[in-house]
Amino acid sequence: MKKIDPCTLVLFGASGNLSRIKLMPGLFKLHKLGRLSDGMKILSVGRGEMSRAAWHAEIKGMMDAKYRDGYDHEAFAQFLERNHYHANPPTNPDAFKKMAATLGDEKVFPQNLAYFLSVRPSDFAEVVEKLSGVGLLDESKYWRRVLVEKPFGTDLATAQDLQAKLTKHLKESQIYRIDHYLGKAAVQNAMLFRFTNSIFEAFWNKDYIDHVQITNNEILGVGERTTFYDATGALRDMFQSHLLQTLAMVSMEKPADLKPENVRAAKIKLLQSIRPIDAKNINKQAFRAQYAAGRVCVGDGHGENVPGYQDELKRDNMPPSNTETYAAVKLFIDNPRWQGVPFYVRTGKRMHEGNTAISIRFKKAPMMLTEHQHHNWLIVNIQPRECLKFEIESKVPSLDVKTRTMSIDLAQRVAGDDSVDSYETLLLNLMEGDPSQFLHIDEVEAQWKLVDPIVKAWAEDKGPVHQYRAGHRDPEESSIIFESQDQFWRYSIELGGDKH
Ligand SMILES: NC(=O)c1ccc[n+]([C@@H]2O[C@H](COP(=O)([O-])OP(=O)(O)OC[C@H]3O[C@@H](n4cnc5c(N)ncnc54)[C@H](OP(=O)(O)O)[C@@H]3O)[C@@H](O)[C@H]2O)c1
Known part of the structure; x- marks a missing residue:
């Protein structure tokens, strides 16, 4: 078992389809298996305002839908303690500054940051640019990794364009391009x-x-x-x-x-x-x-x-x-x-x-x-x-x-x-810093x-x-x-x- 540094997983698009079906249930499973580091936290990011309690109720809905035969409610209560929510309305120019302030609370959030961009591909570059603008990709003290969902471009030219935009702010070693296969x-x-x-x-x-x-x-x-x-x-x-x-x-x-x-x-x-x-x-x-x-x-x-x-x-x-x-x-x-x-x-x-x-x-x-x-x-x-x-x-x-x-x-x-979903493996690899199953x-x-x-x-x-x-x-x-x-x-x- 590889060692995982304490880290915060910042999940953009946490209310979306992929997150409901795969990511949140996968994270809960990793939690139950004891594969998440002790202090590991999950900060879900969405456009809408929502209290932490309301977000927890959302997560419960995802588990109820995924694990219809029931699940361990004691473990789930512990899992919820890892989960926080941050509203990032696109109309608020200070939204990312606020996110940096939230994440800056070292007592709550480990400072190694793994971002999972489960958003529209057209938003990948903008999210990265904004994270960089508020210092959230700076690796001088802690690691920062960005997982981008597929597709990476729609042809060679758009893939190269996206790559150029990402590498203004990220080194190749920080980019985890997913192919869940x-x-x-x-x-x-x-x-x-x-x-x-x-x-x-x-x-x-x-x-x-x-x-x-x-x-x-x-x-x-x-x-x-x-x-x-x-x-x-x-x-x-x-x-x-x-x-x-x-x-x-x-x-x-x-x-x-x-x-x-x-x-x-x-x-x-x-x-x-x-x-x-x-x-x-x-x-x-x-x-x-x-x-x-x-x-x-x-x-x-x-x-x-x-x-x-x-x-x-x-x-x-x-x-x-x-x-x-x-x-x-x-x-x-x-x-x-x-x-x-x-x-x-x-x-x-x-x-x-x-x-x-x-x-x-x-x-x-x-x-x-x-x-x-x-x-x-x-x-x-x-x-x-x-x-x-x-x-x-x-x-x-x-x-x-x-x-x-x-x-x-x-x-x-x-x-x-055990039947392991590919997203469980890939989420773990992201936190371990193992890019071998990424492109x-x-x-x-x-x-x-x-x-x-x-x-x-x-x-x-x-x-x-x-x-x-x-x-x-x-x-x-x-x-x-x-x-x-x-x-x-x-x-x-x-x-x-x-x-x-
Ligand atoms: N679903 C899959 O099985 C699957 C498979 C392969 C790849 N992917 C990739 O995974 C990513 C997420 O897929 P998904 O199916 O979860 O997508 P989704 O449900 O359509 O949306 C994900 C999130 O993006 C935000 N969003 C949606 N529409 C938006 C808009 N018009 N403007 C700004 N934000 C918007 C929403 O978050 P908030 O409203 O909370 O901000 C939503 O929860 C995509 O890149 C997709 O290509 C998905």
Whole structure:
């Protein structure tokens, strides 16, 4: 267990959705587990005036909603003692001065300050500037860290602009850019299982691996979030950070050790060696589509008719648009380990199943006994089930020589394991001063450099966007990005991984 200095967590946007669902419940859990330092305090900041008692009642409402089966009320009463509220009305020019005066009370608030900016991305730079203006980022006596929520820019230019604004007041070491995927135990395992098991390293390369698929498919559609989604699209929402980070975790070179600087250096090197897609190759390497009306499977196994994306835009009085709800991209990594191995990265809404996985297909076996003999696959399943699955061919016990696919299925979660939300991990890392699961600016820039040309080409292409029926598998036309005809999309963790 790492030591955490006494500190104050200053939570901007504490009344917001993210805070209600993840941050406050996560902080309470860390408190209960004894992972917060003794004197640690939480100062929630919001635009509205509110008494401390009223804020405590708000927090209780968040816990009641999150932990419906009940929670430890004695521990919760102690947790409330850590919690304070500060009103920061935008109309008050002295609001940040008042905040500095409040935080300056050393008897109440430890002076190491961690700011969590759970506010609109357009507010990140202004909050940092104002904090700096009243001396609240000054590290001459105590550490000061700023966690910025996603997204960090909407393209390379805006990311660089935000970076320039932040670094007027902050050193790189003070900035914690979040990608909550990196807090997921199963994503961290995508890197660690390779380096903690000697059996994998020998075949983790172009000589044995045919291709890799990184998948994030959802049954959910865009729902009420049409305004946000239509301005964003699948590529920027999922691919730009979550999926490229997952790709980096599974393909990076071994860092010298797990020190934050070494893990990040290995990831940066990998991301910078992904070959950008040339404008002339976009249509061969990237495919987009939108869901049309269809029928999806809901939790209890029943079907539900759902509208298409264009219907949802119309419902919300928005004009038709070409924004993609499905994106599939083929990437190559230009380094000796991965030369020539395609990495297929795909994400879609309103698909037939919800699944996040890394699927690795190995090259043809040295002996193919039948035409239908399957390739070996290794699947690192992240959601819904965390497991590692190895598919191997084995002789069917019979008089004939034929094989079938058997699988070694290693659940990564065993009875009694705690389930840790990624925000709990990341909040703890912020207070510990461990940036390894946060993005360095070089990673963010490398990711935008890969995404920008595709976004640009798709924005310029005004032709009709391919439609796929909600509740179905990948549009067949997406197979245009495959390198060879025997490659196909891998689904879930069905045995055999055959075409369906
Ligand atoms: N929700 C998620 O699951 C999720 C996922 C990924 C990333 N994020 C990121 O996390 C951050 C917070 O998300 P959220 O869903 O919690 O946002 P939210 O609920 O819309 O808002 C967060 C807070 O921002 C303040 N705010 C809202 N509208 C404002 C306005 N017009 N002017 C000034 N302040 C305003 C409000 O605080 P006060 O009224 O108290 O000042 C609100 O509590 C965003 O950067 C988002 O991109 C969220």
